[in-house]
Amino acid sequence: MSTTVIQRKWYTTAEVAEMLGYGLSKTKMLVLTGQIRSVKDGGNRRILPRWVDEYVERRAAEAEAEWSV
Secondary structure (H helix, E strand, O other): OOOOOOOOOOEOHHHHHHHHOOOHHHHHHHHHOOOOOOEEEOOEEEEOHHHHHHHHHHHHHHHHHHHOO
């Protein structure tokens, strides 16, 4: 007998806020301004894990650029 593991495909805005260590309102603002991509699914926003990674990578690149000036 084999076991199937279903991996998570989407995160909620609240889950992303917790992952990033941000407040919910800051995370919602990042989503609304397009800094973190999302899709509307019914009445909720859903965020792919790679979109969170893209945001973190972009912020890290911005910080590195500031330090190299």
